[in-house]
Amino acid sequence: MRNDFPSLTNTDFAELTEWRRNLHRHPELSGEEERTAATVVAMLRETLPDRIVTKIGGYGVAAIYDSGKPGRRVLLRCELDGLPIEDIADIPYRSNVPGKGHQCGHDGHMAMIAAMARLLGRKRPEKGAVILMFQPAEENGSGARKVVEDAVFAELKPDFAFAIHNMPGIPFGQVRIVDGPVCCASSGVMLELVGRTAHASQPETGVSPMSAIARLMPEFAAMSSPIGTSTSNPDFALVTVTHADMGAPVFGVAPGEAKLFATLRSLTDNGMAALIDKVEALARTVTQENGLKLEIGYTDIFVTCHNHPDAASIVRTALDRIGVVHGPGMLPLRGSEDFGYFGRGAKMALMLLGSGETLPALHNPDFDFPDDLIPVGSQIYAAILQAVEAID
Template sequence: MTRTADFPLLSSTDVAELIEWRRNLHSHPELSGQEKRTAASVAEFLAKTGPDRIITGIGGHGVAVIYDSGTPGPRVLLRCELDGLPIEDLADVPHRSTSPGKGHQCGHDGHMAILAGMARILGQRRPASGAVVLMFQPAEEDGSGALAVMNDPAFDALATDYAFAIHNMPGIPFGQVLIKDGPVCCASRGMTLRLTGRTAHASQPEAGLSPMAAISRIMPGLTALGSPAGTPTGHPGFSLVTVTHAQMGAPAFGVSPGAATLFATLRTLTDAAMSSLVERAEALARDVAHREGLDLEIGYADVFATTENDPDATALVRKAMDEAAVSCSTGLLPMRASEDFGQFGRSAKAAIMLLGAGENRPALHNPNYDFPDELIPIGVKIYAAILKQLIGPERAAPLAVWHEAAFPIPSDAL
């Protein structure tokens, strides 16, 4: 097998097959931790590229595919996600989800297709040195996947020097890359408060212990813990508390409620700020519950640490984008949204970038969102440009990835 730093073209056939595969994934979304079919499709599709090793079942349903030069050099991890969302797919496309209440409205199907495109390239020509690991990670949407992958003993064999990820982003000019060093995605966690008192007949509420007053105080109290309105997301003190769900008692007129449940999302720019916000939120809830004589249970789910881009990895991406003639800026970064990719930064120089999906498309998590197929070869071009930098430009041939004439950027995406 040829071993060189030259990355060949993706043929029109390659791109067409990647699009077809992406649409099949879109039609069969699976939620976090349930990605069995998706993982099997990934392993089958990538096995045809002749990788040096395929690891399945990592961190749950994760799949890692390795292309090794056999010589010393940088080891680079490129990561995408397997999971969909618990959202009904309403996009008017033939490949709309066939799973009721589930959809790929975050574009993870497109991220998988981009990495599969890199597999086609690496399968034809290995890197000149080092190795490339393509990581198809499970359970990103609930924040558990990256940590589960890294805590899996199988991850020890995947030790890498650099880690990169792309996330598509509608609302940004098509094909533009947004990247910056430092914090780029906020820390967040879902907080659950369960208040327990005692039910009573609705004609004698004084005989019971209702959580009504407590929950009425806690909701505005929690939101008031956030930083003042207008605080920039990039400010170290940025914080936000969003009440997302509240339920009290049974849907009946004859019973005074004896229990209530409240969901809130806590969000901060940094992990240190999150620790402070959690402490204050818990103190508020305990104080109100104590005053009202209620029992309180506090729980957490969907816990995301802040995602920070390493300065060296970020500089490398910027240089690669300059040489590949890809528009690059800091744009709206850092974002309020969370992303568990930051976990990979614990053991590697890591950077995640946003890839513009066009300014006139539905937003992420919108039931009408569908990843634009035209981004697939662009994402491949971006990863190839990054790998070229790490392999060493003195040994790399000119970079080219696909014939734009065969797959032009749609006019409505500009």
């Protein structure tokens, strides 16, 4: 990779590494990122942006660096939140918070954007403006939606939105980028089946959810596409039962209640809506046939992440200029990312940046973001800004 990033030095990246490790020690879950946001704001103030916006969509933070000249407005986004996973990595800066960690690398994503804050603080864009967005609550799918629905976001008016997510399994420093779908839409569905308990010696006097649960689990699984179906198939669907619970761990009572959780995945938002309709229709039919009441809830809702061809083309131009190997790879992913909400008002592109083929997978308890990826990601962002400025 060519060194086209002269405005930041080895000292800068050493300081950004320590800043990243401080974030790593103090992970906060979705919607709880108060300390993380304060750490971000303190860093941003040192770079003297034209405006800092706080508490956008929760604990979200945005910094605007404006050229004062007409031009496109570009948003670069990272995430604030960690995960409810114990950090077991053998590192001196392991999480200080029991049961919480940064095993998705959001600390590293923030460090990449912090590098851009330093760069933009020293040199504003030639035209237009750059918005650095530190988004809350990505892990549960609620943060991006709340940010774009926040009245303040309408004032930012980005024309383009870009984001990098690190990805183990991809060679270090390579990028995966496509036009169209990058990640599946997904939704967690929670079913509560309510009947009536009975003495275990007279189960026929109660209304048991047993038969309903026994039928729903395999029929939900049967809604999935056949094993081996590519996620690029527009009809791709996956239903994964993640939790089932019935009755109590006793021997004298026949169960009267049950809970069943499942994650639904589809390549498109329309496909997700159709899959939800199928799940609800089956659940209602089965519970009615068994004399049960049904309550349905949803959580962790993600829309599909769909790259705009214009934005993806800008990314490819930038990567070619700095000599980064790129291609479609295994995209689209079955997993989900809430960055897709930014595509509803801007031309967006999400890219996957290889963090190495031997690194533990994301969400593994021993995952740690590789610090050497900070200058790689920030150089890519800088090249993207230059590519946008070169348009017309």
